[in-house]
Amino acid sequence: MKVLGIETSCDETAAAIVDSDHNILANKVLTQLEEHKPYGGVVPEIAARSHMNHLDRLIRSALEEANLDFDQLDGIAATAGPGLIGGVFVGVMTAKAIAAARKLPFLAVNHLEGHALTARLTEKNAAGFPYLLLLVSGGHCQLLAVEDVGRYTRLGGTIDDAVGEAFDKTAKMMGLPYPGGPMIEQIAKSGDPKRFDLPRPMKGRPGCDFSFSGLKTAIRKQILECASKGKSTEVDIANLSAQDKADLAASFQLAVGDVLVDRCKKAMDIFQDTYGQPGPLVVAGGVAANLTLRARLTELTDTYNTSLLAPPVKLCTDNGVMIAWAGLERLRLGLTDSLDFAPRPRWPL
Numbered sequence: 001m002k003v004l005g006i007e008t009s010c011d012e013t014a015a016a017i018v019d020s021d022h023n024i025l026a027n028k029v030l031t032q033l034e035e036h037k038p039y040g041g042v043v044p045e046i047a048a049r050s051h052m053n054h055l056d057r058l059i060r061s062a063l064e065e066a067n068l069d070f071d072q073l074d075g076i077a078a079t080a081g082p083g084l085i086g087g088v089f090v091g092v093m094t095a096k097a098i099a100a101a102r103k104l105p106f107l108a109v110n111h112l113e114g115h116a117l118t119a120r121l122t123e124k125n126a127a128g129f130p131y132l133l134l135l136v137s138g139g140h141c142q143l144l145a146v147e148d149v150g151r152y153t154r155l156g157g158t159i160d161d162a163v164g165e166a167f168d169k170t171a172k173m174m175g176l177p178y179p180g181g182p183m184i185e186q187i188a189k190s191g192d193p194k195r196f197d198l199p200r201p202m203k204g205r206p207g208c209d210f211s212f213s214g215l216k217t218a219i220r221k222q223i224l225e226c227a228s229k230g231k232s233t234e235v236d237i238a239n240l241s242a243q244d245k246a247d248l249a250a251s252f253q254l255a256v257g258d259v260l261v262d263r264c265k266k267a268m269d270i271f272q273d274t275y276g277q278p279g280p281l282v283v284a285g286g287v288a289a290n291l292t293l294r295a296r297l298t299e300l301t302d303t304y305n306t307s308l309l310a311p312p313v314k315l316c317t318d319n320g321v322m323i324a325w326a327g328l329e330r331l332r333l334g335l336t337d338s339l340d341f342a343p344r345p346r347w348p349l
């Protein structure tokens with residue numbers, strides 16, 4: 001079975017083909033980073049136009065890479081939400097057009113389900129149901145019990161910012177470019193994580209919810225103090241030395257790690273009570289690309305004698321492979337969608 005997956009919900013235009021033997025036959029990702037850079041964030045209108053300009057060519061090159069024709073595919077999947085709706089329209093309409101013209105099944109994939117199921121493609125048998133999922137991206141921060149394709153129980157989530165958003169805003173405050181996550185991870189390597197005393201919001205609280213707005217405010221205060229060099233009148237971000245930035249990044253990352261470990265520990269206890277096993281713990285979404293955070297989570301799963309499963313770094317951030325795979329999982333179960341399916345800007349799992 002072979003499925004083409006299309007992803008256009010944010011600032012990556014992506015098309016990929018996977019098969020039911022867990023092979024990635026093509027994986028094309030075109031990032032719009034440069035187009036959004038002058039604005040310091042993703043501009044929905046620019047994103048939608050860019051998807052429209054590039055998607056056809058990207059699909060063609062995915063087919064070429066896989067050495068396949070449309071007629072050799074078994075289904076066409078596209079992200080149908082949640083996300084920036086203009087971009088989602090482009091991907092969904094393209095997928096519907098191909099499905100209609102070639103008489104192929106259409107699969108409307110929830111972007112979050114794409115992240116949630118990727119580990120089943122890459123880790124094969126290790127990620128059997130049920131598993132615990134930490135979904136951490138620019139727009140989402142949730143802990144879920146994944147019981148089956150389409151069956152998710154939410155154990156907790158953020159009450160304010162997503163963790164990727166906290167990375168991005170922290171980076172922006174330090175004058176680093178978007179997306180901030182990879183930059184923070186990079187410069188934190190030469191930083192002292194103990195230099196700045198930052199809060200660990202929600203740590204020790206019952207339940208599995210997250211909060212990052214207090215951490216963001218605290219780091220803002222530290223950045224301003226650092227940049228003013230003791231003079232309250234002259235706050236200039238240019239005053240931050242490379243070492244200041246590295247120490248801020250490392251302290252921030254340590255605080256985030258402490259919070260994630262604490263919340264996952266709570267979730268593993270709940271998961272154990274419900275399913276009789278504490279894991280495995282799957283981490284997915286853009287922030288899962290962070291190797292320091294992965295190492296912290298591995299320490300945690302080791303203490304529970306279970307495993308941390310994480311897709312390869314390039315399959316953590318948005319891509320077409322995850323949509324193709326989620327589509328294939330749905331197709332195998334006969335969960336196809338009609339061509340009337342309406343894209344959903346909001347679509348909780």
Ligand code: KG4
Nearest residue numbers: 137138139164179181182286287290317318
């Ligand atoms: O899943 P994704 O590509 O898009 C959404 O669905 O949101 O996630 C993007 C987010 C951004 O906030 C980005 O800063 C963050 O993932 N991110 C990282 C790293 N790589 C990407 N955060 C921390 N460390 C990283 N290495």
Ligand code: ZN
Nearest residue numbers: 137285286318
């Ligand atoms: Zn995503």
